[in-house]
Amino acid sequence: xxxxxxxxxxxxxxxxxxxxxxxxxxxxxxxxxxxxxxxxxxxxxxxxxxxxxxxxxxxxxxxxxxxxxxxxxxxxxxxxxxxxxxxxxxxxxxxxxxxxxxxxxxxxxxxxxxxxxxxxxxxxxxxxxxxxxxxxxxxxxxxxxxxxxxxxxxxxxxxxxxxxxxxxxxxxxxxxxxxxxxxxxxxxxxxxxxxxxxxxxxxxxxxxxxxxxxxxxxxxxxxxxxxxxxxxxxxxxxxxxxxxxxxxxxxxxxxxxxxxxxxxxxxxxxxxxxxxxxxxxxxxxxxxxxxxxxxxxxxxxxxxx
Numbered sequence: 001x002x003x004x005x006x007x008x009x010x011x012x013x014x015x016x017x018x019x020x021x022x023x024x025x026x027x028x029x030x031x032x033x034x035x036x037x038x039x040x041x042x043x044x045x046x047x048x049x050x051x052x053x054x055x056x057x058x059x060x061x062x063x064x065x066x067x068x069x070x071x072x073x074x075x076x077x078x079x080x081x082x083x084x085x086x087x088x089x090x091x092x093x094x095x096x097x098x099x100x101x102x103x104x105x106x107x108x109x110x111x112x113x114x115x116x117x118x119x120x121x122x123x124x125x126x127x128x129x130x131x132x133x134x135x136x137x138x139x140x141x142x143x144x145x146x147x148x149x150x151x152x153x154x155x156x157x158x159x160x161x162x163x164x165x166x167x168x169x170x171x172x173x174x175x176x177x178x179x180x181x182x183x184x185x186x187x188x189x190x191x192x193x194x195x196x197x198x199x200x201x202x203x204x205x206x207x208x209x210x211x212x213x214x215x216x217x218x219x220x221x222x223x224x225x226x227x228x229x230x231x232x233x234x235x236x237x238x239x240x241x242x243x244x245x246x247x248x249x250x251x252x253x254x255x256x257x258x259x260x261x262x263x264x265x266x267x268x269x270x271x272x273x274x275x276x277x278x279x280x281x282x283x284x285x286x287x288x289x290x291x292x293x294x295x296x297x298x299x300x301x302x303x304x305x
Contacts, residue, residue, distance in 0.1 A: 002051060002053055003050050005017070005018055005025050005048055009043075012170055012171055014173055017056055017060065018060065020048050021062040023063055027044055032065050041075040041109040078111070088133070096129050099120060101118055103151050113141070114140070115142045117150075118144070118145060126143050154168075159196055165197070174203065175203065175206045215240050215243055219240060219263055220268050220273060221272050225268075225269040230249040233247035234248070243262060244260045
């Protein structure tokens with residue numbers, strides 16, 4: 001077992017493990033740590049604890065010290081300088097007529113490097129831009145191309161649900177999301193219904209996926225024959241959310257009524273359980289979707305995000 005603390009450098013950023021280096025560090029303390037990028041200012045979000053060695057990415061870096069007021073002031077000054085650097089870089093991009101979108105700027109705590117994050121449709125030759133920026137800031141310059149999901153995380157905004165986006169508020173890392181999850185949750189394959197503002201599948205599809213998979217393994221498919229408290233009947237509908245199936249029963253020997261039966265109150269006689277969705281079956285049922293007058297197949301959503 002190894003003694004570590006968890007440090008985060010940005011709001012909703014990834015948590016990295018560091019050795020406390022025999023310093024009494026509590027959750028919420030600001031710390032100065034050594035990273036592969038240099039000296040950084042961060043916040044302890046996981047107090048001192050022990051974890052298995054295999055959970056650590058070697059080599060384990062150490063905490064240098066608890067942050068002081070001077071350190072906090074320097075971090076605030078870096079944030080101010082980042083805004084100025086953003087405007088300078090925008091001007092340089094326009095000057096060189098580069099097809100790229102500047103997203104964010106970040107100074108390392110020791111000012112040894114300035115990192116510019118951008119998005120672009122393809123490769124960008126920014127060698128001349130780097131030279132201009134190095135002449136202005138007189139330090140190491142790094143331009144890092146990021147994806148649309150990282151862009152949304154950095155900029156923030158409101159999701160389709162009307163709340164602040166998960167990625168910019170509490171998600172430290174992106175989890176894989178696939179079109180299969182949307183289908184297993186009986187959602188429409190219309191991209192406007194299952195995509196976030198980044199244009200990729202919504203992260204929240206992953207939140208209840210384990211529960212859906214567990215329930216589907218015990219949910220009879222439509223057409224299956226089941227024994228219920230009302231007698232033997234055929235399943236005509238089912239609901240993962242309600243954990244129930246719909247069957248028809250006869251009243252007074254002639255009239256029929258549709259009732260819902262909980263899955264724990266029935267026994268499968270013949271048929272099968274829902275189980276997992278087969279991706280190939282989704283592709284066979286894929287429909288054309290209208291978007292601004294043009295029809296297109298949402299093939300991009302079949303890629304894991």
